[in-house]
Amino acid sequence: MHLAVLLAAESVKAKNPIVPETKEIIWAVVSFVIVFGLLAWKAWPAIKKAIADREAHIRTDLERAESAKDEAESSLVEYQRQLAEARNEAGKIIEEARLAADQVRKDLIARAEADATELRGRAQDDIRLATERALADLQSRVAELSIELAEKVVERNLDHDTQIALIESYINQVGSR
Amino acid sequence: MSLGVFVFPPIDELFRWKDIAFKGQFYAINKTSLLVMISSVLILAIFVGGSRRMKLVPKGFQNVLEMTYEFVDRGITRDVIGNDATRFTPFLGSLFLFILFLNFWEVIPFIQFPPTSRFAIPLFLALMVYVLYWFLGFKHQGIKYLTGHLFPAGVPLALYILVTPIELVQILLVRPFSLAVRLLANMMAGHILLTALALLTAYTLKNAPIIALGPFALNIGVTAFEILVGFLQAYIFTLLTAVYIADSLHAEH
Amino acid sequence: MHDLVIAAQQAGELKAGLQSIGAGIVYGAAAIGPGIGIGIVVGNAITAMARQPEMAGPVRTTMFLGIAFTEALALFGFVLFFLAKS
Numbered sequence: 001m002h003l004a005v006l007l008a009a010e011s012v013k014a015k016n017p018i019v020p021e022t023k024e025i026i027w028a029v030v031s032f033v034i035v036f037g038l039l040a041w042k043a044w045p046a047i048k049k050a051i052a053d054r055e056a057h058i059r060t061d062l063e064r065a066e067s068a069k070d071e072a073e074s075s076l077v078e079y080q081r082q083l084a085e086a087r088n089e090a091g092k093i094i095e096e097a098r099l100a101a102d103q104v105r106k107d108l109i110a111r112a113e114a115d116a117t118e119l120r121g122r123a124q125d126d127i128r129l130a131t132e133r134a135l136a137d138l139q140s141r142v143a144e145l146s147i148e149l150a151e152k153v154v155e156r157n158l159d160h161d162t163q164i165a166l167i168e169s170y171i172n173q174v175g176s177r
Numbered sequence: 178m179s180l181g182v183f184v185f186p187p188i189d190e191l192f193r194w195k196d197i198a199f200k201g202q203f204y205a206i207n208k209t210s211l212l213v214m215i216s217s218v219l220i221l222a223i224f225v226g227g228s229r230r231m232k233l234v235p236k237g238f239q240n241v242l243e244m245t246y247e248f249v250d251r252g253i254t255r256d257v258i259g260n261d262a263t264r265f266t267p268f269l270g271s272l273f274l275f276i277l278f279l280n281f282w283e284v285i286p287f288i289q290f291p292p293t294s295r296f297a298i299p300l301f302l303a304l305m306v307y308v309l310y311w312f313l314g315f316k317h318q319g320i321k322y323l324t325g326h327l328f329p330a331g332v333p334l335a336l337y338i339l340v341t342p343i344e345l346v347q348i349l350l351v352r353p354f355s356l357a358v359r360l361l362a363n364m365m366a367g368h369i370l371l372t373a374l375a376l377l378t379a380y381t382l383k384n385a386p387i388i389a390l391g392p393f394a395l396n397i398g399v400t401a402f403e404i405l406v407g408f409l410q411a412y413i414f415t416l417l418t419a420v421y422i423a424d425s426l427h428a429e430h
Numbered sequence: 431m432h433d434l435v436i437a438a439q440q441a442g443e444l445k446a447g448l449q450s451i452g453a454g455i456v457y458g459a460a461a462i463g464p465g466i467g468i469g470i471v472v473g474n475a476i477t478a479m480a481r482q483p484e485m486a487g488p489v490r491t492t493m494f495l496g497i498a499f500t501e502a503l504a505l506f507g508f509v510l511f512f513l514a515k516s
Contacts, residue, residue, distance in 0.1 A: 006200055015516075016512055017189050017191075017192045017512065018509065019363075020295070020296040020297040020300050021297050022297075023203060023204055023205045023207070024209050024213075024292075024295050024297035024298065025300070026210075027206065027209075027213055028210070028213055028292075028301050029300055030299055031214055031217040031275075032217075032275055032302070032305075033218055034217060034219045038221050038225055039224055039267060039270065039271045039274070040268070042228065043186070043225045043227075043270075044203070044270060045267075046228035046229070046247075047224075047242050047246045047262075048266075050228075050232075050233075050235075051246065053231075057233060061203075127356055128185070131206070132419040150263050174241070252491075256487075256488070353503070354505075355498075355499075356500035358506075358508065359498065359502070359505055359506040362505055362508040362509075366508075412494070415496055416494060417489065
C-alpha cells in the first residue's frame with residue numbers, strides 16, 4: 001500500500017529540465033514567425049536596398065570620375081598640341097618679321113644711298129652751275145670793267161707807267177674779288 | 178555564528194519558471210516566453226524601426242544594421258551556400274538575430290536567464306531547419322537527395338553495410354538533434370556556471386569576505402566569456418543551417 | 431509492512447545515488463573524445479592560419495564547422511546525463 005503511494009509520488013515528480021514545454025514552444029513559434037515575417041518584409045529588403053544603392057552610387061561616381069579623367073587627359077593632349085602649334089606659329093611670324101625687317105633695312109639703306117648719290121650729284125651740278133655763273137659774271141664784269149678802264153684811260157691820257165700801274169692794280173683788284 | 182551549509186539548488190529550480198499569465202493553460206506565459214517576446218519586440222524595434230529611413234551615407238545606427246546584414250549575407254550565405262543564394266539571407270539573418278538576442282539575456286543584469294537554455298526554443302528552431310532542408314533537398318534534387326546521402330559514391334560495396342545506417346541516423350536524427358542540443362547545452366552550462374559562481378560569491382561574502390574576491394573575479398571573467406559564447410552559438414547555429422541548406426541545394430561534392 | 435516502506439525508501443535513495451554517479455560518468459566519458467577531437471581541429475586550424483594568414487577566414491569557418499560536428503558526441507553525453515539522472 002505504502003509502496004504504491006511512493007511509486008505514484010515518484011512518477012508525479014517534476015519533469016526533467018530538458019524536456020521541452022508546450023507553452024514555451026507555442027510562444028517561441030509565434031515570436032519567431034512574427035520576427036521573421038516583419039524582418040523579411042520590412043527590414044532586410046530596406047537594408048539590402050540601401051547597400052545596393054550605395055554600391056551603385058559609388059560605381060557611377062567612379063565611372064564618372066574615370067571618364068572625367070579621360071576627358072581631362074585628352075583635352076590636355078589637345079591643349080599641348082595647340083600650344084605647340086601656337087609656338088610654331090609664333091616662331092614663323094618672328095622669322096617672317098625678321099626677314100621683313102631685313103628687307104626694310106636693305107631698302108632703306110639703298111634708298112639712303114640713292115638719295116646721297118642724288119644729293120651729291122645735285123651739289124656738284126650746283127657747284128658747276130655756280131662756277132659757270134661766276135665765270136659768266138666775271139666775264140661780264142671784266143668786260144664792264146674793261147670798258148670802264150678804257151673809259152678812264154681815255155679820260156686821263158696817262159703815261160705808260162701810270163697806265164701799267166693802273167692796269168695792274170685793276171687786275172689785282174679784279175683778282176682779289 | 179553558524180557557517181551555514183552551501184546548498185546548490187536543484188537544476189530544475191534554475192530553469193523552470195512559474196506561469197505569469199494564463200496560469201495552467203497550455204498557452205501560459207512564463208519568464209521564458211516573456212523574454213522571447215521582449216527580444217522579438219526589441220529586434221523588430223531596432224531593425225524595422227532602424228531601416229525605415231536608410232540614407233546613402235550611413236551614420237551610427239545604420240552602420241550596425243548594415244554590418245549585421247553584411248555579416249550574415251557575406252560571412253554565412255555567400256561563403257557557405259554560394260553567391261546566388263542571397264534569397265536565404267532574410268531567413269538566416271532573422272534566425273541569427275533571434276538566437277543572438279535570446280542568448281544575450283544570459284548576461285543582462287537582473288534578468289540573467291537565457292531562454293535558449295529551455296529545450297523548447299532550440300528544439301523548435303532545429304525542427305524548423307530540419308523541415309526546411311528536407312523540403313529544399315527534395316525540391317532541388319528529388320529522391321537523389323536521400324540516395325546520394327545513403328549511398329555515397331566511391332565507397333566499396335561491403336562498406337555500405339556500415340555507411341548507410343550511419344548516414345541514415347546522421348541525416349534523420351543527429352543533424353537536428355545536435356543542432357538543438359548544442360545551443361541548449363552551451364546556454365544551460367553557462368547559466369549553471371554563472372549561477373554557481375554567483376551563489377558561491379554570496380556564500381563566501383557572508384562567511385569569509387576576502388575569499389569572496391576569487392569567485393567574484395571568476396564570475397566577471399565567465400560573464401565576459403558567456404557573451405562570446407552567446408554570439409558564437411548564434412553564429413554556429415546559423416552557419417550549420419546554411420551548411421545543411423547548401424547540402425540540400427547542391428549534390429555532394 | 432513498515433520494514434517494507436523503509437526498504438523501499440532505502441532502495442530509492444540507493445537508486446538516486448547510483449543514478450547520479452552513472453550520470454557523472456556518462457558525461458565525463460562522453461567529453462573525453464570530443465575534447466581531444468576539438469583540440470586537434472583547433473590546433474590544425476591554427477597551424478593552417480599561421481602558414482597561410484590570407485586563408486584565415488575560410489579556415490576559421492571550416493574550423494567552427496569541424497568543432498560543431500565533433501562536439502555532437504559531447505552533446506549526446508550531455509543529454510544522456512539528464513536521462514541517466516531522472
